[in-house]
Structure formats: structure tokens, C-alpha cells
Amino acid sequence: EIVLTQSPATLSLSPGERATLSCRASQSVSIYLVWYQQKPGQAPRLLIYDASNRATGIPARFSGSGSGTDFTLTISSLEPEDFAVYYCQQRYTWPLTFGGGTKVEIK
Amino acid sequence: DVQLLESGGGLAQPGGSLRLSCAASGFTLSNYGMSWVRQAPGKGLEWVSNIDGGGVGTYYADSVKGRFTISRDTSKNTVYLEMNSLRVEDTAVYYCAKRALDTTGWFDYWGQGTLVTVSS
Numbered sequence A: 001e002i003v004l005t006q007s008p009a010t011l012s013l014s015p016g017e018r019a020t021l022s023c024r025a026s027q028s029v030s031i032y033l034v035w036y037q038q039k040p041g042q043a044p045r046l047l048i049y050d051a052s053n054r055a056t057g058i059p060a061r062f063s064g065s066g067s068g069t070d071f072t073l074t075i076s077s078l079e080p081e082d083f084a085v086y087y088c089q090q091r092y093t094w095p096l097t098f099g100g101g102t103k104v105e106i107k
Numbered sequence B: 001d002v003q004l005l006e007s008g009g010g011l012a013q014p015g016g017s018l019r020l021s022c023a024a025s026g027f028t029l030s031n032y033g034m035s036w037v038r039q040a041p042g043k044g045l046e047w048v049s050n051i052d053g054g055g056v057g058t059y060y061a062d063s064v065k066g067r068f069t070i071s072r073d074t075s076k077n078t079v080y081l082e083m084n085s086l087r088v089e090d091t092a093v094y095y096c097a098k099r100a101l102d103t104t105g106w107f108d109y110w111g112q113g114t115l116v117t118v119s120s
Helices: none
Strands: A004-007 A010-013 A019-025 A033-038 A045-049 A062-067 A070-075 A085-090 A102-106 B003-007 B010-012 B018-025 B034-039 B045-051 B058-060 B068-073 B078-083 B092-099 B107-110 B114-118
Touching: A004 A085, A010 A019, A019 A033, A019 A085, A019 A102, A033 A062, A045 A062, A045 B107, A070 A085, A085 B045, B003 B092, B003 B107, B018 B034, B018 B092, B018 B114, B034 B068, B034 B078, B034 B107, B045 B068, B045 B078, B045 B092, B058 B068, B078 B092
Parallel strands: A010 A102, B010 B114
Antiparallel strands: A004 A019, A019 A070, A033 A045, A033 A085, A062 A070, A085 A102, B003 B018, B018 B078, B034 B045, B034 B092, B045 B058, B068 B078, B092 B107, B092 B114
């Protein structure tokens, strides 16, 4: 199974700052890496699919990059509603796997 | 609009059974794959099972293989997860999620989840 390791576990930042989240795969997943956002008590929401494609309705401050084993989610300037937990997921092979999540909290 | 509504969660004893349902609207099940994803209290997301758009291909996480069965009824546009031999570690919120493509796509829509608690 492909293990996805997200870092850091927690990111403490202020509104307006730039957030850089990392997801590393134990083997190549090509570009088939997806990012989700989850707020407390809510279902996950799709942000980025296939490494760098923003989902419908996702603001341009969210961007994704990477291929192979190293991927990055960047939030260019944090808005109050962006403080949440972010998960990466690979859809390259079975079983589908998720990373452990990065919590972006208000500093 | 796409909507997914899970039901069937509740309290079960270890070794017991539950059947979860996911009623879909706004799209046709036969055109898309569907998955169940769970989240234990305070933990991350874990993929559980997937059924493809054709309804023939099914996939399971090792942690549930042989105990859980995914199925669907296209006449009701509903996906099911039959859970047998439940364990305490199966306690979680169970989400159904729609694949963007047939079997291999990302999860573009999620339900609000149904809580399963396994305890004696």
C-alpha cells in the first residue's frame, strides 16, 4: 500500500500569511494526488485534483504542485475560513490511501 | 444538484451487523463509481470500499475485506455497505463519496456522514 506522509502535522499561521503543506508518497503516484479540506463537524471538500487542478468554485489562492512522490498545497494568503485540516489522497492504485492530515490553525 | 444522504448508522455490539445506505440524487449511479470512507473519532480519513459505475467491480481495504460488502440498487439510486462481524475499531463516521469518473476518479461530492458506534 502507498503511504502518504503529510507535514507538518500542525501549521500555526496568521491570516494573510502564506501556507505551504507537503505530502510525500512512499512510491510514485504520478500526478494522481488529490487535496481535500475538512472543517470540524463537516464532510471533506475537494480542493485540488490530479496534483494541480483546482476544483469548481475553489478560490485562486489555493494551488497545488508536484508529481511522482512529492506534492505541495499552497494557500497564498490565508483567509479566516481557511483554518481547517487538509488531507492528501492518492488515486493511483488500490487501496486508495489518505495522508494523516495537516491542521492549519490560527497563530 | 448532487446530493448524498447516508443513513443506517447507530450502535452495534461487537460481532454484530449494520447496513448503511447512501441515497444519491442529481446524477445516475450507473455512470459513476462510489466509495465509502470512514473517520474514527478525532482521527484521519480511511478509505473503506468502492463500487464501479458498472456495479461489477468492487474493492475493499484490507481492514474490512471479508466482513463488509458494498452493493448498489440503480432503481433506487442507492449504494449500500453491509457490515458484519463488527469490531470496536470500526467505530467511525462513515461517509459515502462520489467518484468524478467511473472507478478511478477523485471524490468530488461527499455526504454528511452517519455515525457507527461498536460497543458492548
